[in-house]
Amino acid sequence: MKTVHNFNAGPCVLSKQAVNASMEALKDFSGTGMSVIEVSHRSKEWKAVMDETEFLWKELLDIPDGYKTLFLGGGASTQFMMVPFNLLEKKAAYLETGVWAKKAAKEADFFGEVIRVASSADKNYTYIPTNYDIPKDADYFHITTNNTIYGTEIHTDMDSPVLLVADMSSDMMSRPVDVSKYGLIYGGAQKNVGPAGVTFVIIREDILGKVTRKIPTMVDYRTHIKESSMFNTPPVFSILVMNETLKWIKAEGGVQAINKMNVEKAALLYNEIDRNTMFTGTAEKMSRSIMNICFVMSEPYQNKEEAFMDFAKSRGMVGIKGHRSVGGFRASLYNACPKESVLALVECMQEFEQMNK
Numbered sequence: 001m002k003t004v005h006n007f008n009a010g011p012c013v014l015s016k017q018a019v020n021a022s023m024e025a026l027k028d029f030s031g032t033g034m035s036v037i038e039v040s041h042r043s044k045e046w047k048a049v050m051d052e053t054e055f056l057w058k059e060l061l062d063i064p065d066g067y068k069t070l071f072l073g074g075g076a077s078t079q080f081m082m083v084p085f086n087l088l089e090k091k092a093a094y095l096e097t098g099v100w101a102k103k104a105a106k107e108a109d110f111f112g113e114v115i116r117v118a119s120s121a122d123k124n125y126t127y128i129p130t131n132y133d134i135p136k137d138a139d140y141f142h143i144t145t146n147n148t149i150y151g152t153e154i155h156t157d158m159d160s161p162v163l164l165v166a167d168m169s170s171d172m173m174s175r176p177v178d179v180s181k182y183g184l185i186y187g188g189a190q191k192n193v194g195p196a197g198v199t200f201v202i203i204r205e206d207i208l209g210k211v212t213r214k215i216p217t218m219v220d221y222r223t224h225i226k227e228s229s230m231f232n233t234p235p236v237f238s239i240l241v242m243n244e245t246l247k248w249i250k251a252e253g254g255v256q257a258i259n260k261m262n263v264e265k266a267a268l269l270y271n272e273i274d275r276n277t278m279f280t281g282t283a284e285k286m287s288r289s290i291m292n293i294c295f296v297m298s299e300p301y302q303n304k305e306e307a308f309m310d311f312a313k314s315r316g317m318v319g320i321k322g323h324r325s326v327g328g329f330r331a332s333l334y335n336a337c338p339k340e341s342v343l344a345l346v347e348c349m350q351e352f353e354q355m356n357k
């Protein structure tokens, strides 16, 4: 297999250990003589995986009592609808920090009044707005903690006067989170915690049952809590890979240790972007994400974009093209992206500078 440096934005690089262990389970799951995709999801062997996965989430994030973790299908995009369906009685507040946040707010429009407290659309979402008021009578305040496309991130667990709801699709498990500050956290797994196909939800149970509307069974969180994410057939293989990914995070020293490495990796690349005259970071410094690092060619090197892309490709870099809506470059340094890959990209940028001076 050829060696590459995988900077894909999601689906993305996963730990080799998790991938290899999942391959074993594809062949023979838990000594059953069957593949994990052949066994009943009601079997005791599968139930053990579900229980362990939930246990690992609780342990790694230090989730307090009163919260449930769910593993559902539908992606984060389905949560854009499920959140207001279950929580929005009259009014909700949303912080618009990018396209995903905007899409989430749009779904809430179907259910009640939506206040967009602030938006960074004026500068193509290159910063996280800071001065805004959250209406005290809102049912909840929704944030997107990491904006995958623009490389901006809310780095701390904020205080909110109303229930805080967060889309953590692209920074979950990249740093310790004070779960007690949130009523609900959700995300697609396909960045830091597994493959596409499984969506995680962490929810404080007592916030449910407050809206007066009728909620169809499949989109009612209470259904999935009652049935421990097994109301219908769960995405077994995706959950299995997630389970192996969580075990790997634990073996690496947990979320705190992973965060230390993430901060270090991001600093390496940002330092090079700031030093190298050929490149410029696009996100405002205070808002820079440690997960997705976006940059462009500086003046007067804009015409070198394709040349750098080709050069980087020839050195094994994969997935560094910026999102089609912003252009330039984006390197996603998720948990499983090794420091060696970041060093290889930095070296590539340095060599390219030498070649063009």
Ligand SMILES: Cc1ncc(COP(=O)(O)O)c(C=O)c1O
Pocket: 010, 074, 075, 076, 077, 078, 100, 144, 146, 147, 148, 149, 167, 168, 169, 170, 187, 188, 189
């Ligand atoms: C921050 C964020 N929210 C939501 C989504 C959409 O996730 P899904 O494809 O699981 O619906 C993405 C996808 O990249 C994302 O980055």
